[in-house]
Amino acid sequence: MRSMIASTPGYIDLHVHSNCSDGALSPAALVEEAKRLELSTIAIADHDSIVAVDQAAHCAVLRGIELMPAVELSVQYGILKDVHLLGYGVDHTDADFRSTLNAFRQHRERRNEEMLAMINQRLIHEGRMTIALDEVLSHAGDAIGRPHIARALLERGYAKSVEDSFRRYLTPCNVPKNYWPMEEAIPEIRRLGGVSVLAHPTSISQDMAELWRIITELHHLGLDGIEVFNNQAQADEMEFLRRRAEEAGLLLTGGSDYHGIEAGQEMGRGRGGIRFSARLLAPLRERLAQRRLR
Template sequence: MNQPNGRCDLHTHSQASDGMQSPAANVELAKQKGLAAMALTDHDTVAGVAEALRTGEELGIEVVAGVEISTRAGGKDIHVLGYYVDIEDKTFLERLRNLREAREERNHRIIAKLQELGFAINWQEVIEGLGRPLEPDESIGRPHMADVLVSKGYATDMRDAFDRYLAEGKPGFVSVPRVAPEEACRWIREAGGAAVIAHPGLYGDDELVREIIQNSKPDGIEVFHADHDLAEERKYADLALEFGLIQTGGSDYHGVRQGVVFHGDLGSKSVAVGVLQSLQIAARRNRES
């Protein structure tokens, strides 16, 4: 590690899923922010990781091969982060492909729901909204649909689109069958990575989070996140200590939409680079088990 006292943002998204920038641009921004390392953790895909790794080598910033897997538990969408996964593991790639197929089914059902609400929106407009061709193994998410809602005046911005239509429990929300968190954690371990429960504060159910930890045996939990306040950081740090979990953190950076950074600016939440060593040790242990 070139910067033993440096910081790292372990939760960022690129155009390979629902981020606004290329993987290379994320790495360049991390370098500009003075970070020592960053992880690329796109939803249900590792399509952007190779580009991020190449850019990291060119710029002298460490890039962690990551992913964010969509799961379901306790009637809620739960996300599991994977770090140091083997992006060439064929079994893992096939599992992610199956998740993206479920995601695409969900997307089309969301469009149908929005149409039932009287909104003039279709799938082609969502794709055209990318401003570029959809590359193989990339994934489309709700933020892309939120962009169309905003552009057509149905919502004022991304947050408004989610709060009124796309968030869980809202009229346009759709849930499809997904794997359980324990299965996602197993997949990550089998792909040689370390598994981490993402942004527990967003689920609004700490008993469920505790149950997931007990059932899934993750390597870590995301204590520091753009949507966690100080009280939540302390609470999840205590939970990490209770279960012997690695305390990770990141901005959940998706770029700028309608002039608003979503969730947080890259580097706005970070952890010491020493956390990477803990994740590497966990990943190595998982590979050897």
């Protein structure tokens, strides 16, 4: 597969979401936002979806933004559910991978429709008008996600914020997801010529000793790197992860996990306003080049 990655200076964001999964903006609009913010490289890492890669490619070329093919897989590791695994530089044209993702998409559609039905029952109990599926779909580009339902709740005035939507409706009406087993997800990313990176690690545990034990186990399974710089970790946690990752030979990446709907969140910036340096790209590209030679 021909790489969409080139060498340019500046700032980057290797973790943004489009409305092809649970983001608010279209793939092209994400590219336009990256251009406005003077980012040199972005990775649209949609949940179990690679549709946005093709949709954003032409706009990225026109705007001079480098687009790295990426995906974010929802993974289970032992008793840990909904661990997020990023795959960078994956062959998004692979037919088998597309077929597997399509099965996940079909389950996701059923899941979100079930959640919407439960939310509507809650709204009826509150004496409020229900929300039609088409109303939610108007916010989505490929398949609906929970943030799209949250946006519909916000537009109706049924919630004050995204967080309020989740607290009052989406979390109580949650339906379990389907997950990739970690033991299959990491090799699959490698098969696709990509590198695997654990997203926002502190979402797994904020006990640094326990978290590093888990990361070490995943490294033994073939994990390539960790998203050290992100929107969830505190400064001291990011410094701990940076130090330990460098000692272990793990790649370091950075991303905002931008969905375009969270208050105060900006593409290209993490907690405390930190920016993600393009210097993070060189080791990532080197690992991708090595993988393509095998």
